[in-house]
Amino acid sequence: MPRTPLGLEARNLVQGYHGRPVLDGLTLEAGGGVLGLLGPNGAGKTTLLKTLATTLPPRSGDLRILGRDISDRQALRAVRRRLGYLPQEFGYFPSFTVYDFVRYCAWLREVPTSDIHAAVTTAIERVRLTDVRHRKLKHLSGGMLQRCGIAQAIVADPDLIIFDEPTVGLDPQQRLEFRDLLRDIGQRAAVIFSTHLIEDIAAAADTVVVLTAGTVLYTGTPDELSQLAAPCSRGDTAIERGYMELLTRGLTC
Numbered sequence: 363m364p365r366t367p368l369g370l371e372a373r374n375l376v377q378g379y380h381g382r383p384v385l386d387g388l389t390l391e392a393g394g395g396v397l398g399l400l401g402p403n404g405a406g407k408t409t410l411l412k413t414l415a416t417t418l419p420p421r422s423g424d425l426r427i428l429g430r431d432i433s434d435r436q437a438l439r440a441v442r443r444r445l446g447y448l449p450q451e452f453g454y455f456p457s458f459t460v461y462d463f464v465r466y467c468a469w470l471r472e473v474p475t476s477d478i479h480a481a482v483t484t485a486i487e488r489v490r491l492t493d494v495r496h497r498k499l500k501h502l503s504g505g506m507l508q509r510c511g512i513a514q515a516i517v518a519d520p521d522l523i524i525f526d527e528p529t530v531g532l533d534p535q536q537r538l539e540f541r542d543l544l545r546d547i548g549q550r551a552a553v554i555f556s557t558h559l560i561e562d563i564a565a566a567a568d569t570v571v572v573l574t575a576g577t578v579l580y581t582g583t584p585d586e587l588s589q590l591a592a593p594c595s596r597g598d599t600a601i602e603r604g605y606m607e608l609l610t611r612g613l614t615c
């Protein structure tokens with residue numbers, strides 16, 4: 363069992379845009395290890411992750427992250443120092459090099475000056491970008507840029523890491539390496555990642571949460587999700603069939 367720092371507790375979370383609710387009284391608990399978030403397009407995964415990453419304040423409900431109630435401003439600041447986040451689309455300065463960008467993110471997260479070089483070097487190495495560390499971001503491939511985003515999320519050695527579709531743009535080898543990285547990080551931190559790639563969940567998640575229409579439809583292990591598969595379920599693997607069964611439950615074969 364991974365070492366488990368307090369992850370997060372969300373109760374009756376309501377979130378939305380322009381008065382339209384997206385998260386509808388969502389309740390979710392996550393301890394340590396790796397939690398994989400699945401759900402159809404528009405289910406609210408990105409909205410949930412933005413809320414958990416504290417970039418979108420909840421409309422209502424309670425949110426405790428790393429044991430702290432983030433409605434308290436001091437707690438919010440302390441939590442942000444211990445949180446790493448890869449948004450679905452992350453902003454960056456195209457003329458920064460990989461090293462400078464990750465260094466800047468380390469500085470934003472208040473990594474002590476004397477530790478910054480080692481932290482940046484390690485994060486870049488963990489995503490296999492050492493060879494291109496002095497290349498400008500505007501000259502990176504999409505997959506390299508995504509890995510740079512992963513490096514900035516992990517540079518401050520956070521206790522909670524949130525990745526929104528982290529494997530988009532990675533080639534098959536990089537996806538395998540990223541799964542190793544997820545498992546490794548999950549030994550020391552709480553990790554939450556969203557994906558549409560069920561095989562990433564099967565390979566790297568300790569817990570699966572399925573979101574539909576802004577509420578949690580299912581929480582269990584990847585094996586438990588696989589066991590939901592019925593003979594008529596669609597899908598090429600047991601976990602795909604379990605997931606499809608869950609989404610179509612109630613329909614007859």
Ligand SMILES: Nc1ncnc2c1ncn2[C@@H]1O[C@H](COP(=O)(O)OP(=O)(O)OP(=O)(O)O)[C@@H](O)[C@H]1O
Nearest residue numbers: 379380384401402403404405406407408409410558
């Ligand atoms: N900034 C925004 N303004 C208005 N509506 C938004 C905004 N962001 C998301 N939405 C809407 O909120 C709903 C949930 O979107 P969200 O991106 O959270 O879903 P998702 O599960 O991450 O989807 P996907 O799998 O396609 O990435 C969708 O109906 C979307 O159109």
